[in-house]
Amino acid sequence: MKISLDCIPCFVRQAADAVKMSVFSDEDRKNLMHHVLQWLGDVDFNQTPPAAAQMIHRRLRELLPTDDPYRESKNRQNEMAAALIPAIRKHIASSSDPLTMAVRYAITGNIIDLGAKNNIGYGEIYEELQKAFMQPIFGDIEAFKKAVSEAQTILYLADNAGEIFFDRLLIEQLSGAKVTLAVRGAPVINDATISDALAAGIDDIAEIINNGSDAPGTILPDCKDEFRRCFDNADMIIAKGQGNFESLSDEPREIFFLFRTKCPVISLHSGFCVGTYVATNNFTATHSSSGDA
């Protein structure tokens, strides 16, 4: 999907967030924002949002005093998620349909997205979790479950730090298949990298690779060969989050997308209202809700 006019203020907000996290003089911050606005004035708006965001954050990291301005936030998000996981695991295990319940919680974790919003606190995550178990999943959860039951190899594209602990709970339910988890190749926004996957202990239950790219999504021509081979050969691909949806929704192979719609641009492109829990795929997208699990 292409950049919408409404993505542009969001890019500027992301840049302001990154600047605030790593630069503390008001004058330096404002000078940096002048630079950012001037670059943005030259960015090609006929590409996908993750492709533009990749360029913006790459240039920001060149100017900022750190190459990972979100590291501290990501650590906090991992800690918050780690504390919540044991109780959620028990809840999934006691469900009549653990796979659907794990999908639901994996989508709940997708609210931990500093690309879509400039802060997310424990209170907000906790509140969302209280409602998670009864959230209808829109799209086609039955097609997802059928694909899981048939797949021998699954490539799972992670999205954000913190969220990746919730992904772990879903991967635990994919035990019939060999799962490979792919994270970003370098830090960008609060997207998960290898260290976040290890923090969630996913190396115990799946192979972890990085995709070789610093885009906050999956831009295939920008990904390394090892990742491309996994992508081409996996029986099933599960792609978490808006960034992966934005960059992969037009691909010619079937991909299962799990995300929470967090902005009107994604809502318009996907056909699902803002706030919806979505399990859809690019081949057979339908807009019906599942029953509860």
Next chain:
Amino acid sequence: MKISLDCIPCFVRQAADAVKMSVFSDEDRKNLMHHVLQWLGDVDFNQTPPAAAQMIHRRLRELLPTDDPYRESKNRQNEMAAALIPAIRKHIASSSDPLTMAVRYAITGNIIDLGAKNNIGYGEIYEELQKAFMQPIFGDIEAFKKAVSEAQTILYLADNAGEIFFDRLLIEQLSGAKVTLAVRGAPVINDATISDALAAGIDDIAEIINNGSDAPGTILPDCKDEFRRCFDNADMIIAKGQGNFESLSDEPREIFFLFRTKCPVISLHSGFCVGTYVATNNFTATHSSSGDA
């Protein structure tokens, strides 16, 4: 108050809104946004938010095919408000403290602000109105009421279209004083101009003047002499909305500000949480809530 880093994405969002309202080709829209970002890269961020917004919207109006991109929105907001006013007037009249109740509804009307948010529908206004009567007013409503009781002349600085109908209900309660209502001198965002004041019939109960400026706030050196004389000579000044607060909070004369805090930047500067109903003044700001009326 000075521009905060968080104001910058908001300026970009306002520009995107104005472009969407008046330009319909995707290519033209994106080209305009490239221009806007490049100008913004040169804007002085050490001024007040309304001073920067004035420059941005003035330049936008030069490039857009209309000098009032928000006119249609303003008409809709006036129509929505007009339909709500008779019932609210009755509710104010039946209150044990009609002045405080009218202040409360005037602040409710301040949610109709396309500077702070890119859309406001009837549903949202209606929902807010259901809760308005029990909203605590933070700041110092007693000082406001005392000043009203003592003033022989009041200058009332309006904020937005639609909202101005709610202002009319408050002006009806200021009948002990000669009231002058000031609106912006030219269109900017959805700020009220003369035609909006006339649509609300305020000419029946107050003198209407325009301030001679196209800033979405009140930048005194930019206002015309007639307005400046009123400003200097009025016994009491009531200033509605965030834009007037942003531009006048550091003035050396007492001004009573009525607004709903709609963003973290104003929350930080004023000391009131986002969502709060505020009646404060720049001389004796205190953060206590009134009782109900």
